[in-house]
Amino acid sequence: MLKEIDTSILDWAPKFMDTSNDEDQLILPASISFLELAKYVSAIANNNGGNILLGAYSEKGYGAGFQNVDAELVKKSQNILEAVELKISSHQARLQNIYLLEIEKSDSLAFADSSPYIMKNGKPKLMSERQLIEKLGLGVDSSLINMVSEQITKQSAKVDALSEELKEKSKLKNQVRGLLVGGFVGWLLSTVLNVIFNIGGQG
Known part of the structure; x- marks a missing residue:
């Protein structure tokens, strides 16, 4: 079941980052390409659904923070997604424009650029034939x-x-x-x- 994110709570974004994982609660930098973002969305939808905080980063030795996200990045990514139900909302975090993507679990197959993906070790991977058969x-x-x-x-x-x-x-x-x-x-x-x-x- 999709985890609800209460964005009315002060500092909800840093708390999201603290509990992020490689499965259903991801943080992605503003520098990601629209194709890669779409792959992550497809993969999460084909798993069990989840959330992406776009415009956040956390790197060992470099600290954590937020980056301004270009609205075009989100639009272009949406344009190459198929069979995906998601809610997109923009927010301000430390004067940076970030996005929260809440992705529902797909009933059938979710596609990014006409290909279905699935999460594996924190990254979107193309579905194998066996996974496709099982998903169908x-x-x-x-x-x-x-x-x-x-x-x-x-x-x-x-x-x-x-x-x-x-x-x-x-x-x-x-x-x-x-x-x-x-x-x-x-x-x-x-x-x-x-x-x-x-x-x-x-x-």
């Missing part, structure tokens, strides 16, 4: 994964057998292999999409 609710259906795996094996065997027969006709062989693989990929995609939409329909 297909991870529990091992029978589906087994069926797809069997079909790929069978199709590979067919292509291999066919290529043996057509060794002397290399051009034709390549065309047939391409058609078979293309047809199978189309069938596989439609099957997986049907499963996804059926699961969505039942929920």
Whole structure:
């Protein structure tokens, strides 16, 4: 559940920094790029939701503080986000303009620049295929994964057998292999999409 931040309390921002972590309560400097900021937002939404204090820094040996954040940075970042619910509010901290981003957990997949991210060791990382399957609710259906795996094996065997027969006709062989693989990929995609939409329909 998203942790509520009471910004009416005096010195709420320094307190936020004191309790920041690498998972759901992050502090990011004003110098971050809009793409990197969007990746963090996507990653947090794809985890369990959380908060980002933008324009804050804390470095060992250098101390902690606040930096003025350009409003364009936040706007540009928002423009490349998809399927993300967030509340953005600007605040003043020690005469610097900072932003609080409160990010809800995504019900489906949250994207930054058309790619889904997840938090790993305090950094946004591209989601793996397995994480995507689990996030889409297909991870529990091992029978589906087994069926797809069997079909790929069978199709590979067919292509291999066919290529043996057509060794002397290399051009034709390549065309047939391409058609078979293309047809199978189309069938596989439609099957997986049907499963996804059926699961969505039942929920």
